[in-house]
Amino acid sequence: MDYFAQQLINGLVLGSIYGLIAIGYTMVYGIVGMINFAHGDIFMIGGFIAMISFLVLVSLGLTAIPLILLIVLLVSMVITALYGWTIERIAYRPLRHSFRLAPMLSAIGMSFVLTNFSQVSQGARVKPVPPIITGGYTLHEGSQGFAVQLSNIQIVVVLATIVLLAVFTWLVSRTRLGRDMRACEQDQTMAALLGVDVDRTISMTFVIGAALAAVAGMMYLLYYGLVDFFMGFVAGIKAFTAAVLGGIGSLPGAMLGGLAIGLIETFWSAYFSVEYKDVAAFSILIVVLIFMPTGLLGRPEVEKV
Amino acid sequence: MSSDHILTVDRLMMRFGGIVAVNELSFAAERRKITALIGPNGAGKTTVFNCITGFYRPSGGAIRLAHDDGRTIQLERLGDFRITKQAKVARTFQNIRLFPGMTALENLMVAQHNALMRASGLTFLGLIGAPSWRAAEQRAIELARTWLDRVGLLSRADDAAGNLAYGDQRRLEIARAMCTEPVLLCLDEPAAGLNARESGGLNELLLSIRNEQGTSILLIEHDMSVVMEISDHVVVMDYGVKIAEGTPQAVRDDPKVIAAYLGADEEEAIAVMESGT
Known part of the structure; x- marks a missing residue:
């Protein structure tokens, strides 16, 4: 039981990170109908920027951890958002009215560009950082000497995810920008006719998605204590799987899918084998899609006449 | 008189490959009036709308919108969201x-x-x-x-x-x-699919928009009860050209219009009319 509780905590933390990345996939798919394959690498960029800004702040002599974390968070969100905006601008917008596969191919290319860019500029080695948030609580002392641990970093990751989700839900459902985004999602032509600048709204979608991925990147850095240039690939594929599992285009679905993938992966590693954890996650995806082709929360696409 | 025109369409041409959908069409819509654009199916009415609202770039001609403050906007040069933002033209679809x-x-x-x-x-x-x-x-x-x-x-x-x-x-x-x-409201068949009572309500709504907001209205409509009741001016198109215009009454009695709608030629239409009266 203790072992189960511990894996549950670990799975929820991992799932939160996947969920934050998955939102970026699902938002972009909702509004422009393309899979942004470079999104995983945006997450990686976010992690790198968090690491660099952390090291810069420390070398400047800053010691107050909460202040450092806040600055690192803001810096990585802003700069990564800038990456997201630029990528949309140079790689996707010129192809918007091209054939359907063109932006997707461009996205795959962009993914390679970002991966190689970080490899060349930051080096190919794994970059470790010292643990920044330490300590934690022992929730339950088991009989065989096994204790259920909840570390502070896990609390930070889950809390940050909950807060971001709340802000993001408010943004989409209650603000002008959110209304514009939903309008563009349903009928871009009509939205433009009502005076909505569709291009700008799409840009904002990429900016928000990238900012959320940056938070995920920073959480990953804090949680695992390392970044490397290739981490965006697997994390991106997992988050994409999460978005599809939850029902692509659905925001709560992305979060739910993220949690599901995180939990499946953790429990599989804990009870069966670590080597096959990815196989487990993707097998579940296949099974779910056979029985629920639109994902857990996706709405079936109604054929327009 | 020309200063009272909110919308002036001047020799508008729209070609799709070899097909001429709109051929040298000229007409004007008066400020704070309801102008109806009618014609048989395929006459090119919606194409004209698409040119006015920036969906199509006309092959030739000009579309001018004159604002109350005297600004004139060349609609054929705007596109996308700017039609609403700068020109203040709104439209609905069929x-x-x-x-x-x-x-x-x-x-x-x-x-x-x-x-x-x-x-x-x-x-x-x-x-x-x-x-x-x-x-x-x-x-x-x-x-x-x-x-x-x-x-x-x-x-x-x-x-x-x-x-x-x-x-x-x-x-x-x-x-x-x-x-x-908007200063100009373009409605593409607003009465399509409405029953008699509903289209009566639509008439009242459009008249109140004209009278209270002072918005000029340009509409495409097949429902003659709507066209005849509320239009101040009617433009009739067939095969991409204007075949008649005038008050609803004048247009209704025009043999060319009847011929276009019945698919008969002009002499036959006159014969039908004379035998009818």
Whole structure:
């Protein structure tokens, strides 16, 4: 039981990170109908920027951890958002009215560009950082000497995810920008006719998605204590799987899918084998899609006449 | 007289490959009047609308919009969202194009994007909830509610637009177009699919928009009860050219118009008319 509780905590933390990345996939798919394959690498960029800004702040002599974390968070969100905006601008917008596969191919290319860019500029080695948030609580002392641990970093990751989700839900459902985004999602032509600048709204979608991925990147850095240039690939594929599992285009679905993938992966590693954890996650995806082709929360696409 | 024209279409040409959809069409719509564009199916009416609202770039000719303050805008040079933002032209479509997943109120709020965009200082003031932004948002909600009330949908404000009855959706579309505060409202078959009672209500709505808001209206319509009852001026098209224009009465009695609608030639139509009277 203790072992189960511990894996549950670990799975929820991992799932939160996947969920934050998955939102970026699902938002972009909702509004422009393309899979942004470079999104995983945006997450990686976010992690790198968090690491660099952390090291810069420390070398400047800053010691107050909460202040450092806040600055690192803001810096990585802003700069990564800038990456997201630029990528949309140079790689996707010129192809918007091209054939359907063109932006997707461009996205795959962009993914390679970002991966190689970080490899060349930051080096190919794994970059470790010292643990920044330490300590934690022992929730339950088991009989065989096994204790259920909840570390502070896990609390930070889950809390940050909950807060971001709340802000993001408010943004989409209650603000002008959110209304514009939903309008563009349903009928871009009509939205433009009502005076909505569709291009700008799409840009904002990429900016928000990238900012959320940056938070995920920073959480990953804090949680695992390392970044490397290739981490965006697997994390991106997992988050994409999460978005599809939850029902692509659905925001709560992305979060739910993220949690599901995180939990499946953790429990599989804990009870069966670590080597096959990815196989487990993707097998579940296949099974779910056979029985629920639109994902857990996706709405079936109604054929327009 | 020409200063009173809000919209002047001057020798408009629209070719698709070898097909000439609109051929040297010229007509004008008067300010604060309702102008109807009629004609048999395939006459090119919707193509004219698409040129006016920036969907098509005309192959030739000019479309001028004269604002109240004397500014003249060449509509054929604008496109996309600028038609609403700068020219203040709104349109509806033959098929309903509401945002079905959003509520009726939200549909009208999207239409006030431009007013809200200014007030939100390009989003940032809105994110921090500045008082000026809140006031603007409140005004937008008020305007939306006023229009919902006028089209009789105030009680359905929070229902998804896609769940409204067909006739309600038609009226909501007009309300949404009016929320962009246009000077020219282009309606593509607003009465299509409405029953007699509903199209009577539509007539009243359009007349009240003309009389109270002073908005000029250009409409395509097949329902002659609507055209004859509310139009101030009727332009008849067939095969991409204008075949007649004038008051509803004059157009109705024009043998060329009858011929176009019946698919007969002119002499036959005159014969039919004479035998009928």
